[in-house]
Amino acid sequence: MSKKFTGVGVSAGRVIGRVRRMPEPILAPADGAPLPAGVSAEEETARLTEASKAVATGLKERAALATGDAQAVLKATALMASDRSLLKSATKLVTGGTCAESAIWEAADAVATQLTALGGYMAERAGDVLDVRARIVAELRGVPAPGIPDSDEPFILAAVDLAPADTATLDPAKVLALVTSDGGPQSHTAIIARSLGLPAIVAAPETTELADGDLVFVDGIDGQVVTDPSEAEEHLATTYANREVLPDFSGTGELSDGYRVPLLSNVGSGEDAQAAAAAGAEGVGLLRTEFCFLGKDKEPTHEEQVAAYGAVFAAFAGKKVVVRTLDAGADKPLPFLTDSSEPNPALGVRGYRTDLTSPGVLERQLKAIAQATSEHEADVWVMAPMISTPAEAQDFAEMAKAAGLATAGTMIEVPSAAVLAGQILQRCDFVSIGTNDLTQYTMAADRQLGTLAELNDPWQPAVLHMVAATTAGAQSAGGKPVGVCGEAAADPALAVVLVGLGVNTLSMNKRALAPVSAVLRTVDLANAQRLAKLALDAPSAELARSVVRAELSELDRFGL
Numbered sequence: 001m002s003k004k005f006t007g008v009g010v011s012a013g014r015v016i017g018r019v020r021r022m023p024e025p026i027l028a029p030a031d032g033a034p035l036p037a038g039v040s041a042e043e044e045t046a047r048l049t050e051a052s053k054a055v056a057t058g059l060k061e062r063a064a065l066a067t068g069d070a071q072a073v074l075k076a077t078a079l080m081a082s083d084r085s086l087l088k089s090a091t092k093l094v095t096g097g098t099c100a101e102s103a104i105w106e107a108a109d110a111v112a113t114q115l116t117a118l119g120g121y122m123a124e125r126a127g128d129v130l131d132v133r134a135r136i137v138a139e140l141r142g143v144p145a146p147g148i149p150d151s152d153e154p155f156i157l158a159a160v161d162l163a164p165a166d167t168a169t170l171d172p173a174k175v176l177a178l179v180t181s182d183g184g185p186q187s188h189t190a191i192i193a194r195s196l197g198l199p200a201i202v203a204a205p206e207t208t209e210l211a212d213g214d215l216v217f218v219d220g221i222d223g224q225v226v227t228d229p230s231e232a233e234e235h236l237a238t239t240y241a242n243r244e245v246l247p248d249f250s251g252t253g254e255l256s257d258g259y260r261v262p263l264l265s266n267v268g269s270g271e272d273a274q275a276a277a278a279a280g281a282e283g284v285g286l287l288r289t290e291f292c293f294l295g296k297d298k299e300p301t302h303e304e305q306v307a308a309y310g311a312v313f314a315a316f317a318g319k320k321v322v323v324r325t326l327d328a329g330a331d332k333p334l335p336f337l338t339d340s341s342e343p344n345p346a347l348g349v350r351g352y353r354t355d356l357t358s359p360g361v362l363e364r365q366l367k368a369i370a371q372a373t374s375e376h377e378a379d380v381w382v383m384a385p386m387i388s389t390p391a392e393a394q395d396f397a398e399m400a401k402a403a404g405l406a407t408a409g410t411m412i413e414v415p416s417a418a419v420l421a422g423q424i425l426q427r428c429d430f431v432s433i434g435t436n437d438l439t440q441y442t443m444a445a446d447r448q449l450g451t452l453a454e455l456n457d458p459w460q461p462a463v464l465h466m467v468a469a470t471t472a473g474a475q476s477a478g479g480k481p482v483g484v485c486g487e488a489a490a491d492p493a494l495a496v497v498l499v500g501l502g503v504n505t506l507s508m509n510k511r512a513l514a515p516v517s518a519v520l521r522t523v524d525l526a527n528a529q530r531l532a533k534l535a536l537d538a539p540s541a542e543l544a545r546s547v548v549r550a551e552l553s554e555l556d557r558f559g560l
C-alpha cells in the first residue's frame with residue numbers, strides 16, 4: 001500500500017527513484033577486546049590486512065571515477081587505508097592478543113591524537129584517519145561502509161541528516177534527490193541540495209521507515225515522499241522532467257516594468273566567486289569569511305586573509321562585493337574564538353560579539369580586508385553579523401572606517417535590529433537582512449532543529465513584518481540600501497514579496513539567479529507590493545506562501 005510522508009521541501013524538483021539508505025554510523029568496539037575464541041593472532045592479522053587492502057582498493061576505484069574535490073578526498077583516504085605505520089601499530093596490538101576491530105580502533109585513535117596535537121594541516125588529517133578506521137571496521141564486520149552508498153544506478157538518498165564530510169563525496173550524477181528525517185531548512189543537507197540543484201525534503205521523521213530498494217516519488221516542491229507512486233505521481237514527475245528550460249540569467253535583475261533589483265551571489269571562496277561571476281551574478285551580496293577560518297585551530301595570518309579575500313575581489317572587478325566579518329559561534333564554532341561550553345550558543349557570544357571576548361581578531365580582519373581592497377578593483381562593502389543595537393552598529397562602522405574601509409553596514413538578523421533599523425542606519429551605510437537567523441530569532445526556533453521546521457520558515461508573516469520594519473527604518477534614514485542575503489532571497493516567490501516590501505538587492509546561491517530572475521520579470525512593482533501585502537496579512541506561513549504562489553503562474557511553467 002502506498003504511504004505518504006510529509007516534510008519540508010527545501011529544494012525544488014519532482015522525481016521517482018529507488019531508495020538507498022545512508023548506512024548506520026560505525027560504533028566503537030569494546031576497548032582491548034580479546035582475539036575471538038579459536039582464532040590465532042596470525043589469522044586475525046591476515047583478516048586485518050585483507051580488510052585494509054579491500055578498503056584501499058575500493059576507495060581507489062571510486063577515486064578513479066570521481067573528479068575535483070571528491071577525487072582528492074577519496075585518494076587521500078585510500079592512502080591512509082594502506083598506511084604502514086597505522087597497520088603496524090594495529091598488528092602489534094593483535095599480536096599482543098587484541099581482536100582486529102579493537103586493535104585498528106585503538107591504533108587509529110593514537111594516530112589521530114598525534115595529528116591533532118601537531119595542529120594546522122596535520123590536525124585536519126585526523127578526520128581522514130578516523131574515517132578509514134570506520135571503513136576498516138565495517139569491512140571486518142561485513143556491514144556497509146559509512147558515508148554515501150555506492151551504486152551503479154542513480155538513487156534517492158535517505159538519511160537522518162548529512163554531515164559536511166558526507167557531502168564532499170556526493171556525486172550529483174548518482175543522486176536523484178535527498179530525503180532526511182532530521183535537519184531543518186537551513187541544515188547542511190538543505191544548503192548542499194540547493195547548491196547542487198537536487199530535489200530535497202528535510203524534517204520528514206517518518207522517512208526512517210524507508211528501506212533500500214523502495215520505489216518512491218519525491219516532491220521537493222510540496223515536501224512529500226510517496227511510496228509505490230501512482231500514475232498521477234508518475235505524471236507529475238514526467239511533467240517536471242519536461243518542464244520548460246529556464247533561460248540563463250542575463251546578468252540584469254529587474255521587474256517587468258524595468259524596476260532594477262540587482263541579483264548578487266553568496267560565496268565562501270575565490271572559486272565560488274568565479275563560478276558566481278560566470279553565472280552572471282551582479283556582485284557578491286555575502287562573502288562568508290568564516291569559511292576561510294573554519295577547520296583552522298588558530299587565527300589565519302594577515303597574508304592568508306588578504307589572499308583569500310583578494311581571490312574573491314579579483315572575480316568581481318568594478319562590481320560590489322559585500323564582505324561579512326567573521327561569524328563564529330553557534331553552528332559555526334571556531335576553537336580559538338568560541339566557548340564550546342556555553343549553555344545556549346545561538347544566544348551566546350557569536351558573530352560581532354566575539355570582539356568582546358577576543359579583542360583584536362576583528363580589527364586585524366578589517367585591516368586584511370582593507371589591504372585586499374587596495375590591491376583590487378572591486379567595490380568593497382563590509383558588514384558585521386549579529387548586530388543587536390544601534391551602538392554596536394556605530395562602533396563597527398567606526399572600526400571599519402578607521403581601517404580604511406569606505407562603506408560599512410550591518411546584518412539584520414536579530415529582531416531588535418530590525419525594529420531599530422532606522423537608528424542603526426543613521427550610524428552606518430547599509431543593512432543586509434539575514435533571514436536565516438532573523439527567522440530563528442523571531443520565531444525562537446533553533447534553525448538546526450528539524451522538529452521546528454514549520455516555525456523556522458521565512459514565509460512566517462512575523463518574519464515578513466520584521467523585513468517591513470527594516471525597510472521602513474531605511475526610508476526614515478533617507479532611503480539607505482537594504483539587501484537580503486538569507487536563503488529567503490533564493491525562493492523565487494518569496495523574492496517577489498521581499499522586493500514588494502522594499503528590499504533593494506537580493507543575494508543567493510548562484511543556482512537561484514536564473515529562477516529568481518525569471519519570476520521577478522513577470523511582475524511589476526505595484527504587483528509585487530500587492531503580493532507583499534497579501535503575505536504580510538496572512539495568518540500563517542502556509543497561507544502566505546500559497547496565496548502568493550497561486551498568483552505566479554511562471555512557477556509551474558518552470559517547475560519551481
Ligand code: PEP
Pocket residue numbers: 286288327413433434435436437438485486487
Ligand atoms: C542569515 O542568517 O540569513 C545569513 C545569511 O547568515 P548565516 O546563514 O551565515 O548565518
Ligand code: MG
Pocket residue numbers: 385413434436437
Ligand atoms: Mg546568520
